[in-house]
């Protein structure tokens with residue numbers, strides 16, 4: 566490896582942009598298209614998933630001033646606790662179920678009380694978390710749920726879309742997370758009366774900021790240019806391999822996050838780019854779902870390896886759990902620097918990011934640490950063709966059977 570040195574697969578199956586997305590008229594605003602598809606009254610566009618979560622939290626907390634804690638899984642995107650703090654609130658960590666990415670229900674119930682503002686059930690990589698249980702526990706103590714569907718736009722929980730089952734939900738439109746406008750977020754609520762309040766908070770917190778928006782417009786043009794099999798080696802692979810050589814895992818995974826993340830309005834141009842690409846999203850989800858369904862049985866032949874799956878989810882990548890950390894690390898040493906789109910989800914459990922500091926609940930999260938230590942992801946981008954996928958499979962098999 567690598568057999569095709571001129572090509573590079575992205576770590577997740579992002580919907581590729583076309584040049585024609587960058588100009589011309591859009592069928593409707595992105596928010597209108599998304600609301601219609603998701604079957605919700607309204608969708609709000611913010612400049613990131615993190616910004617959308619921050620707007621939701623600030624709004625909820627205005628209506629429940631004595632509730633200061635937000636309960637989250639101990640393994641999730643580090644931007645989530647940063648958003649909670651930005652809203653002036655305290656992240657409380659809950660350990661995962663053993664060998665799973667979802668929160669342990671008993672521990673979740675124990676973490677919730679009259680101080681809880683919200684619980685954040687989190688779908689990862691299109692795999693579905695148990696939102697119904699989170700709803701029951703949160704509502705039982707007078708709190709609400711904010712469904713983190715950042716990585717799961719288009720996933721379905723029964724008849725509903727993930728993100729619309731909790732009281733509030735949000736999606737990320739960041740580079741590589743399905744539909745992308747380079748950075749963006751969509752905010753939804755089950756009860757339409759929240760929308761006006763979210764909009765009021767947004768007018769206050771997310772103002773027009775030409776510097777940030779012009780930067781994002783240029784980055785989106787760069788994304789359209791380089792998010793192609795022949796462009797990713799330069800834009801993604803080269804810096805990735807540099808970071809791995811330096812031993813900077815956070816840089817390799819793109820996790821050097823800043824507490825001072827921007828909050829600003831998204832331009833009509835980026836909205837329109839997203840809207841034009843959005844019309845291809847359902848077909849892209851169908852294609853990537855079919856590819857994943859074909860490849861899951863092949864991964865099932867790997868001894869001691871668990872492959873996460875469910876009905877209704879989306880498939881940006883295939884999520885694998887290896888028998889132990891040493892085996893997982895041996896696979897990553899071989900495949901993370903390759904061009905085959907193998908990566909880690911998040912490098913650490915949340916208490917192990919130095920820049921996050923301490924958080925209540927963080928002293929007892931063995932399952933989250935175990936999950937961080939044993940998992941890896943294989944891209945489900947169509948650019949990893951069957952032959953290249955076979956090589957990934959062979960490389961993993963050679964390591965797990967030795």
Ligand SMILES: *Cc1c(COP(=O)(O)O)cnc(C)c1O
Pocket residue numbers: 613614615616641642644645687688689713715716736737738739748749750
């Ligand atoms: C990426 C991500 C976020 C944050 O979304 P951004 O659009 O990058 O701000 C939140 N939660 C999860 C699980 C994520 O993967």
